[in-house]
């Protein structure tokens with residue numbers, strides 16, 4: 226009976242019940258420690274499960290994917306399209322954010338006393354993040370390139386943050402498999418192929434507990450945000466409501482207007498079908514705030530529900546989870562201008578163009594984990610001469626906005642993946658749905 230409810234509906238139920246539970250806890254005498262000690266661990270177990278599977282999944286599916294391509298020219302063509310489309314969507318996203326924040330000017334209406342309060346309240350927090358960003362800035366501008374090549378591949382596979390290094394190594398193995406004698410390559414490919422199926426089966430197991438994991442994540446998030454003083458948390462959020470609405474407006478524009486238009490222009494996939502297929506990934510992105518943790522599910526959904534080939538998805542999606550963050554770059558554009566407005570600084574057109582450039586680069590450099598976008602925002606601020614301590618102004622609603630921008634990040638990756646698959650001649654009729662027992666269709 227429970228099995229009959231589609232997975233995404235089960236996740237939504239978990240999400241809503243988690244929110245309600247969290248609200249009940251902060252409004253009643255139930256101590257917060259109960260949620261943090263006995264409910265939150267189940268959310269952590271769920272996220273750990275997803276993260277546990279990410280590196281083996283990328284390794285196995287990319288090796289099989291590349292070795293199935295047949296020749297290397299196809300790989301470079303897919304690579305070129307992927308990176309080009311990722312860049313275009315990111316620049317589009319920052320531009321939309323900048324237009325909205327310049328039109329609505331949310332920073333101009335922030336009362337000076339609220340500004341002072343926020344600055345003093347979050348000074349320490351902002352300081353520690355400025356420190357983290359300073360560490361990043363000490364590096365050579367070419368450091369991101371250096372970071373792609375692991376000095377020890379086994380160490381790279383033990384660190385989820387080193388996903389690009391794993392991608393790099395897996396592509397090399399795949400290419401080498403294409404070039405050695407077939408007889409020698411076949412058993413290696415067969416091994417990774419079997420491994421790949423094993424891992425996908427494990428993703429299925431993890432998804433069975435998704436509704437409970439999401440419940441735990443939401444309940445503990447509410448309790449943590451509200452902390453000991455729920456009323457002041459609500460007041461702060463209200464003061465920053467206009468800013469938050471501008472960020473949300475931009476994010477919804479991406480999901481409801483930009484991606485559907487791009488999909489319509491380049492594929493035969495109907496946006497409704499696309500949306501339905503990736504809904505579980507979007508819900509997980511929302512509840513985990515991490516594109517990396519969501520990656521196994523994004524891959525599973527585009528392959529099983531949209532019919533994208535493993536060759537394409539195993540290359541496009543892991544790359545996207547680390548470098549393509551449309552939601553994050555849009556948010557960075559809005560936040561940078563908001564802070565400048567609130568501090569009474571006028572930004573010139575050149576400075577705003579600088580934001581497009583640095584927010585694009587910063588979103589490429591942001592890791593797909595909660596809060597990464599906020600740290601990289603500091604680099605954007607410094608490039609236009611706005612004091613980095615200004616992030617104190619926007620820390621309060623950041624955790625919530627992170628959830629929404631991660632949904633956009635993941636949707637952007639899935640959109641580009643679908644486009645690349647379509648332009649490679651896959652999905653000729655718009656939708657080829659493979660059977661998937663765990664996500665019954667409505």
Ligand code: ASP
Pocket residue numbers: 514515516517550552553591592593594595596597598599627630631634
């Ligand atoms: N949480 C985001 C992600 O994982 C990154 C960020 O904007 O903080 O996609």
